[in-house]
Amino acid sequence: MAVLDEIAAVVGAGNLLAGQDAAPWAVDWTGAYRGEPLAVARPGSTAEVAGILSIAHRAGLRVVPAGGRTGLTGATHAPGALVLSLDRMARIRAIRPEARLAVAEAGVVLATLHAAAEEVNLRFPMTFGARGSAMLGGALSTNAGGSNVLRFGQARDLVLGLEVVLADGRILDLMSELRKDNTGYALRHLFMGAEGTLGVITAAAVKLVPRPRAFATAMVAVPSLPAALTLLRRLDEETGGGVEAFEYMPRHYVQTHLARIPGAREPFARAYEHNVMIEAATTVAREAEPGPDGTIPFVEAVEAVLAGAMEEGLVLDAAVARSEAQRREIWARREAAAEITHGRHPFVDTDVALPLDRVEDFLREVRAGLKALDPAAEDFVVAHLGDGNVHYSVYPTRDDEGLMEAIRAMVDRTAVALGGSFSAEHGIGLAKRSSMAALKDPVALDVMRAVKAALDPAGLLNPGKVLPPA
Amino acid sequence: MAVLDEIAAVVGAGNLLAGQDAAPWAVDWTGAYRGEPLAVARPGSTAEVAGILSIAHRAGLRVVPAGGRTGLTGATHAPGALVLSLDRMARIRAIRPEARLAVAEAGVVLATLHAAAEEVNLRFPMTFGARGSAMLGGALSTNAGGSNVLRFGQARDLVLGLEVVLADGRILDLMSELRKDNTGYALRHLFMGAEGTLGVITAAAVKLVPRPRAFATAMVAVPSLPAALTLLRRLDEETGGGVEAFEYMPRHYVQTHLARIPGAREPFARAYEHNVMIEAATTVAREAEPGPDGTIPFVEAVEAVLAGAMEEGLVLDAAVARSEAQRREIWARREAAAEITHGRHPFVDTDVALPLDRVEDFLREVRAGLKALDPAAEDFVVAHLGDGNVHYSVYPTRDDEGLMEAIRAMVDRTAVALGGSFSAEHGIGLAKRSSMAALKDPVALDVMRAVKAALDPAGLLNPGKVLPPA
Numbered sequence: 059m060a061v062l063d064e065i066a067a068v069v070g071a072g073n074l075l076a077g078q079d080a081a082p083w084a085v086d087w088t089g090a091y092r093g094e095p096l097a098v099a100r101p102g103s104t105a106e107v108a109g110i111l112s113i114a115h116r117a118g119l120r121v122v123p124a125g126g127r128t129g130l131t132g133a134t135h136a137p138g139a140l141v142l143s144l145d146r147m148a149r150i151r152a153i154r155p156e157a158r159l160a161v162a163e164a165g166v167v168l169a170t171l172h173a174a175a176e177e178v179n180l181r182f183p184m185t186f187g188a189r190g191s192a193m194l195g196g197a198l199s200t201n202a203g204g205s206n207v208l209r210f211g212q213a214r215d216l217v218l219g220l221e222v223v224l225a226d227g228r229i230l231d232l233m234s235e236l237r238k239d240n241t242g243y244a245l246r247h248l249f250m251g252a253e254g255t256l257g258v259i260t261a262a263a264v265k266l267v268p269r270p271r272a273f274a275t276a277m278v279a280v281p282s283l284p285a286a287l288t289l290l291r292r293l294d295e296e297t298g299g300g301v302e303a304f305e306y307m308p309r310h311y312v313q314t315h316l317a318r319i320p321g322a323r324e325p326f327a328r329a330y331e332h333n334v335m336i337e338a339a340t341t342v343a344r345e346a347e348p349g350p351d352g353t354i355p356f357v358e359a360v361e362a363v364l365a366g367a368m369e370e371g372l373v374l375d376a377a378v379a380r381s382e383a384q385r386r387e388i389w390a391r392r393e394a395a396a397e398i399t400h401g402r403h404p405f406v407d408t409d410v411a412l413p414l415d416r417v418e419d420f421l422r423e424v425r426a427g428l429k430a431l432d433p434a435a436e437d438f439v440v441a442h443l444g445d446g447n448v449h450y451s452v453y454p455t456r457d458d459e460g461l462m463e464a465i466r467a468m469v470d471r472t473a474v475a476l477g478g479s480f481s482a483e484h485g486i487g488l489a490k491r492s493s494m495a496a497l498k499d500p501v502a503l504d505v506m507r508a509v510k511a512a513l514d515p516a517g518l519l520n521p522g523k524v525l526p527p528a
Numbered sequence: 529m530a531v532l533d534e535i536a537a538v539v540g541a542g543n544l545l546a547g548q549d550a551a552p553w554a555v556d557w558t559g560a561y562r563g564e565p566l567a568v569a570r571p572g573s574t575a576e577v578a579g580i581l582s583i584a585h586r587a588g589l590r591v592v593p594a595g596g597r598t599g600l601t602g603a604t605h606a607p608g609a610l611v612l613s614l615d616r617m618a619r620i621r622a623i624r625p626e627a628r629l630a631v632a633e634a635g636v637v638l639a640t641l642h643a644a645a646e647e648v649n650l651r652f653p654m655t656f657g658a659r660g661s662a663m664l665g666g667a668l669s670t671n672a673g674g675s676n677v678l679r680f681g682q683a684r685d686l687v688l689g690l691e692v693v694l695a696d697g698r699i700l701d702l703m704s705e706l707r708k709d710n711t712g713y714a715l716r717h718l719f720m721g722a723e724g725t726l727g728v729i730t731a732a733a734v735k736l737v738p739r740p741r742a743f744a745t746a747m748v749a750v751p752s753l754p755a756a757l758t759l760l761r762r763l764d765e766e767t768g769g770g771v772e773a774f775e776y777m778p779r780h781y782v783q784t785h786l787a788r789i790p791g792a793r794e795p796f797a798r799a800y801e802h803n804v805m806i807e808a809a810t811t812v813a814r815e816a817e818p819g820p821d822g823t824i825p826f827v828e829a830v831e832a833v834l835a836g837a838m839e840e841g842l843v844l845d846a847a848v849a850r851s852e853a854q855r856r857e858i859w860a861r862r863e864a865a866a867e868i869t870h871g872r873h874p875f876v877d878t879d880v881a882l883p884l885d886r887v888e889d890f891l892r893e894v895r896a897g898l899k900a901l902d903p904a905a906e907d908f909v910v911a912h913l914g915d916g917n918v919h920y921s922v923y924p925t926r927d928d929e930g931l932m933e934a935i936r937a938m939v940d941r942t943a944v945a946l947g948g949s950f951s952a953e954h955g956i957g958l959a960k961r962s963s964m965a966a967l968k969d970p971v972a973l974d975v976m977r978a979v980k981a982a983l984d985p986a987g988l989l990n991p992g993k994v995l996p997p998a
Contacts, residue, residue: 201710232972241964508982
């Protein structure tokens with residue numbers, strides 16, 4: 059195929075894979091999306107990305123950008139298309155500690171960026187379970203969330219500048235290192251969350267933040283979700299906005315964790331229905347300095363808030379980590395979520411966001427909805443409660459795509475009816491296009507289609523993703 | 529004119545102004561932009577805005593949205609066009625303290641929103657000198673900055689949801705109250721900073737934050753700008769990200785303030801070249817509680833950082849406010865900036881952003897540049913130093929538009945050459961279109977034009993603003 063020869067000439071023959079060599083790109087890690095790509099191109103530079111897209115543009119070749127491929131929505135599914143894998147663009151171009159920023163290419167693995175920031179005593183705060191494989195470009199393209207959005211925001215909030223290659227191969231230079239830049243439309247925000255349908259992110263300038271000097275990490279049991287929210291607000295004020303994680307695990311989560319993970323332990327002597335993992339952090343030296351008795355003022359302060367809340371009945375029990383090992387155990391319980399939910403079939407995965415005060419209503423309503431659809435189905439709940447982001451999973455009693463789609467639609471519809479969203483942090487990809495069609499404001503869909511047509515008139519970039527058919 | 533009759537039928541005859549009644553809209557507050565509008569329509573609801581735009585769309589009528597009209601770039605200049613004034617849409621639709629958000633219409637004055645948030649013990653953190661007149665819709669449309677961007681970000685960072693009327697009169701409902709929402713392209717970011725050229729913002733859901741319990745406010749003298757930046761980073765860590773204002777005033781600023789404002793006082797017994805106003809805040813009760821001797825732990829902590837910095841030679845002198853009156857005096861000196869710079873002619877106003885470590889280079893280079901263009905011109909500097917945002921003003925020796933344009937171009941070019949931006953927080957409007965043409969990435973300009981054509985194909989919304997002619 060002449061067009062592949064042209065692309066091989068750009069990236070070098072060894073970086074254009076087909077057949078067996080391209081097999082890893084024929085299935086994603088969820089196992090739900092299978093399909094052989096035409097070929098996989100692995101460019102090593104922005105200029106090579108531009109070269110590939112320019113050739114694809116002329117030839118009318120469909121292109122699917124891919125990174126660590128840890129997404130959950132099939133956004134890198136590429137049957138018959140050219141996969142543009144950014145994995146070789148893995149250079150950290152610059153770290154500027156004085157300016158608290160890093161400039162990194164799309165193929166940099168998140169964990170690598172974390173380590174590089176730590177070397178200069180700073181921190182890149184975006185983190186989630188897949189950080190050992192997920193790449194920066196993919197994380198920005200899905201506007202990823204994770205477990206400390208509460209404090210630092212989603213992916214887009216951490217980006218100062220972006221380098222993007224457009225559908226026709228032109229390089230769009232939005233590579234600002236500035237905190238303020240009001241020179242026209244906020245184009246960088248268009249590409250973040252667009253899942254590669256408007257352009258290919260090749261590099262970004264991202265914010266770094268000071269490394270915490272101390273953490274206060276705890277498991278708490280609360281009588282109800284409203285009590286948890288009152289506690290969250292109080293902790294937020296009393297740590298000066300230092301709460302980074304506020305993760306909800308109902309009793310069923312704890313039980314599943316105990317059953318599935320060898321060596322897992324109960325968080326408390328008693329079993330409670332509502333359990334929350336809390337982590338707060340401080341960069342303040344005087345708060346992190348252990349006193350003569352070894353206690354850390356910041357941890358003491360968090361304990362004082364918890365003690366006060368316990369007296370008021372807002373907290374039933376609390377276990378504060380006294381060592382890094384105890385902190386790790388608390389985190390491990392939460393980070394096992396993917397491991398203990400996935401790998402069992404049939405399985406329905408969701409990712410909704412609710413106004414903070416509607417989470418309880420949501421859980422009640424989806425449980426009633428599930429009862430009507432599949433009375434003996436099992437469900438599973440874990441939530442970034444501080445963001446109102448609930449991962450509500452269902453194990454239906456039968457492997458029936460119609461039933462599973464009905465469950466998904468019911469969950470998404472319930473969230474939207476309560477003022478929520480049917481995708482909080484995983485994006486749309488293929489998996490949520492039907493909810494986009496059913497639940498998104500039709501005017502918003504029209505505007506999105508107009509933007510897509512303006513930036514990729516031939517529809518060659520990640521076709522079929524994000525936008526439902528008109 | 530039949531089209532005006534149609535519009536009068538939508539808003540009511542009393543809310544369609546022409547001739548003498550429209551005179552206030554014929555000049556802006558800078559006095560630099562004059563021109564009689566065709567008429568001024570003052571809709572009272574989103575439906576009325578939709579009605580007006582639908583009529584204008586059919587009739588091919590140019591429409592210029594306007595709010596408090598405190599902008600500095602001529603973005604509401606409307607000769608011969610219909611002004612769409614949002615001032616009657618001044619309802620705060622909801623304040624939800626539990627969810628820490630407010631839903632407010634475009635015509636709500638910022639100071640009104642501040643007061644409403646304070647009533648529920650919360651705070652809307654966007655603030656700047658014009659807060660008594662500036663309206664929310666205009667502030668969001670320009671992605672306004674102000675004096676605590678350092679902590680809370682620019683306008684776009686405070687917005688959860690947006691209601692927009694499109695060029696053809698359709699209402700686009702992006703009214704999320706969620707912290708996480710990944711359902712397709714980030715359309716709300718397109719309209720913020722677009723200065724009304726892509727759609728008309730009619731309402732927004734904005735974040736509120738806890739009200740501070742204590743402030744530490746100080747004037748400090750530093751030996752150099754790099755010393756100031758080291759101090760900023762240290763204060764930021766030692767207040768847990770609590771620094772809200774870090775405002776630079778060189779000696780000339782202080783002298784001008786003394787000369788122009790009755791009752792103004794020197795900040796220090798000695799005169800220093802580099803003066804910085806600092807404010808940090810805390811929401812933490814135990815940090816804000818006065819001790820037995822009346823001292824406040826948070827203020828003590830900031831003083832300790834300043835004392836340490838003084839020992840190291842990073843700070844030459846410091847005066848910490850001991851009372852609200854002293855705090856007010858410190859703020860008044862900074863907030864007099866507009867009063868003491870404007871009102872003198874001829875005058876060249878700029879608003880650039882630099883990487884934090886290039887501010888000194890910038891000042892040296894623009895001064896050399898000014899010497900070459902107009903050796904006897906006077907300059908004036910004030911900066912949101914924590915954001916790298918410098919307002920460099922010039923009083924040329926003669927009222928010569930060619931000279932003034934050359935000075936503006938030199939300042940903007942110098943900023944961009946140092947990795948900066950020619951508009952940090954004021955936007956583009958008419959005033960900075962020539963810098964857009966000369967200095968913005970041409971591919972970015974093309975993409976902006978494509979977006980404009982997609983959303984407003986007839987070019988009726990605030991025509992001629994933001995984008996330079998192709």
